[in-house]
Amino acid sequence: MQYKAIKLVKRPNPDITADIFATVHLPLPALDEGQFLVRQTHMSLDPAMRTWLDEYDDSYLPPVQLGETMRAFGVGEVVESRNPDFPVGARVLGTTGWAEYVLGSADMRVVPQELPVGDLLGALHLPGLTAYLGLMEIGRPKAGETLVVTGAAGSVGSLVGQIGKAEGLRVVGFAGSDEKCAWLEQELGFDKAINYRAADLAAELAAAAPNGVDLFFENTGGPVQEVVFQQMNRLGRIIVCGVIADYNKHTPSPGPNWKEVNLKALRVEGFVVPDHFDKIDRMSKALLGYLQQGQLCYRLHTIKGLESAIDGINMLFDGRNQGKLVVEL
Template sequence: MSTYKEIHLVKRPHDGKIGPHLFEQKTLPIPTPGEGEILIKQTYMSLDPAMLGWMSEDRESYIPPVELGEVMRSSGVGEVVASNHADFSVGDKVMGMTGWREYVVSDGSGFNKLQDGVTEEMALCVFALPGLTATTGLYNFGEPKEGETLIVTGAAGSVGSIVGQLAKADGLRVIGVVGSDEKADWIVNELGFDGAINYKTDDLEEKLKTLTPDKIDVFFENTGGPIQQHIFNRMNTHGRIVVCGMIADYQSDNPAPGPNWIPLIKKRINIRGFAMPDHWGEVPKLLQKLTPYVQQGKIKYRAHTIEGLDNAEEGLNMLFNGENKGKMMVKL
């Protein structure tokens, strides 16, 4: 009998650290789809910083946690290898919530077929959570206008790189904050950003002044960290701050304090936190907005791919120590 592997969450990361003690791998017989169901062989699985939150016990977050004993949550792409569903055929490439497993049986709910010409890597890098998140945050809350200045932290990451490219295509001055000279070179010379700040080595205040002579109108926050205060102090009147992630604080016992609220009043700054589950109903509209940029060659991406489900935990840790170069995913 043919078997497959899946990984279950069995403990909470109480110390904020991700390790093998949190997971249990199981080997099971490959299932057979029932009436109205499909069997999907997962080929690429997404790894995202939000997974740390999904593992926690927090019941007040934007999405319920993964329960202990359940398959770890993730999105992915795969191929339909057996079908008893009228809308799906063997050989269809699909994308949806797959989990940390090699095969998944589904009734088709939440799975969408990949369009012709869209590879598995492109689907996860652009048309899945990264592109949807970037498009939602930038246009729903950032309200970018031609000629303005936008700064994005985590600029070489899957979301930040798309935010910057969209803004650049719309005629904004775009500055990215990254954690290495290699990433700085990539966003400037490959993606077309107007400048980059290496938060690990640059004089943050001076570099920020040099790169934002007209100060900052839109701040797309993905990371937190010390540069947050410097950016906040450079905001223009009626600026917009979009808070998407705070990866620098996710594993911290004492998250950094936020900015003083008095400048918010003086400058009438709008701050908005958001999470994609509130916007699933907008996905068709978001894709309609994003797709033309991709078709016109205005969105580049890169994937950081590791091999094998066994290495998913290692890949997830790479997101938090900054070792990844591009969208983190597992090839199964």
Template sequence: MPATNRQLLLKSRPKDLISRDNFTSVTAPVPELRDGQALAKVHFLSVDPTMRIWMSEREGYMPPVGIGEVMRAGGIAQVIASKNPEFHEGDFVLGLTGFQEYVLLGAGEPVPFRKLPQLPGVPLSAFLGTLGMTGITAYFGMTEVGKPKAGETLVVSAAAGATGSVAGQIGKIHGCRVVGIAGGAEKCAWLTGELGFDHAVDYKKSGWKQELAAACPKGIDIDYENVGGEIMHTVMSRMNPFGRIVLCGLISGYSAEDPGMASFGTVLIKRLRVQGFIVLDYAPRFTEAVTQLAQWMLAGKLKDRQTVVEGLENAPDALAMLFSGGNIGKTVVKL
């Protein structure tokens, strides 16, 4: 049993961009296990845009992280000691580990930890990406909210990110024409060259709005929205009547006090359906999603790419990277 546990606590709430100054590193004692608990060593941490909301005082689907608390984060850990019959030494588990080296299981966590299967040919960290919450989010966002049909045009914003890249690939599996919006030539080349997107628009280039229009000659039927702001308004202006907007995220407004609203005039005139969703709504069906995603992945229909940052001390930098566009695919921290 280890004696100490290195942790990153939330020190202050960011006013704008996330920095290391918002966190403080501490070394805490590892508590003795009680009956029903297990101790696990964290191997991988997930960093996700929603963590920016958790760092603020803004109300969300989970309460804000308190000042002085371990920063909330998903992760993969391996059980090293157990007094819980459900978990055995050597088991790999997925849950809210937080920014720390060790985590207690069965300590009243809001979302129970679940054991991970070991799939030949699938890296463990994929359960934080394509087979994790980001992939599950894309799965239910597309199949339950977007409801894609063959021949429709799907546009995905932040398409080179963890969720967007999976959402676009699911669109291709369903026979859609898929157009991704991303920042930079490298990301756009990855979308079309490796993931099979029909077109990728670089929003950092002048004339990107005209390029988007040209890439969607029949209009847009589904918008898988991760960004909001100007990008969302531009996509909405090209949508067909009765189009569907899958409101997965609004990353452009996560650092703002008032992220603003979309044009309801456009929603009215085009009779659009705009639906927000939280992946936890589908928690009873997570096994279904992971099973299908794994089948697609093993069949070569879904590709997974990760940006890996080494070391717990660099987790704040990895999180900040999500808002500067420095990542491709899913970003994880390896401990």
């Protein structure tokens, strides 16, 4: 029997175009002792994938090499096994790849059959861990403070804002459409959501955050970055989670000047989740708590078929995704 996989065959220059990938048909592998075979059912598409495509050796993960199957996280079912910890029929979550079948990877773990895919790939996995780690462990908020989050309607940003509300913060989000802003205010309880395509962002933010900004959870970069930076309060924290506006650029935009960082005694801290795997149990427990108390809602945006990933990944860069983007295989 053969299965489909998608390999990286070219580096993006700088946009992700269909010709950088090639679909191949491969025979199912024979298993060695300790191995297991997973039929992937759902695959997560994440902005980080763009950063894995460049030849950049200083990142937290090595780049995907030309000729390799594109890397992903996903959920699947064990269909063949020579490993008693991963019996046939078990549902697993972890690093997979753009492929219908994958060999079990070192970070895979068995997960409950009954959990919705959105909980597994969204609220409890990378987006949830990112939101919790960035806001709670790095931002260290105090009730009553004002939090601004960019990319607010995305899978990370929407969870950041909701955790912020659960922790007693005033929450202002920036998102790219009126529909997304309405969802943030009406369904998720953001105090204010601002369409970053609006004319006078500085005035909109000043009205939404009359006491200034204590916490800035940065997911996007772009022009809104400077606007929020200028309205930071003394001793504010800037949590640099991602700069999606710069991922498809040969030369990233210049950042703000250090004078404000100095005089306002701001703390600016970047982070990536893989550096914090030692905290995963604690963070997962906290996320489950918010989820069980109905404090975390999310939207799942599902596209179908392995090859839908090739165009689908670009939905993250033009804002077509409405919530956590997942490929159903």
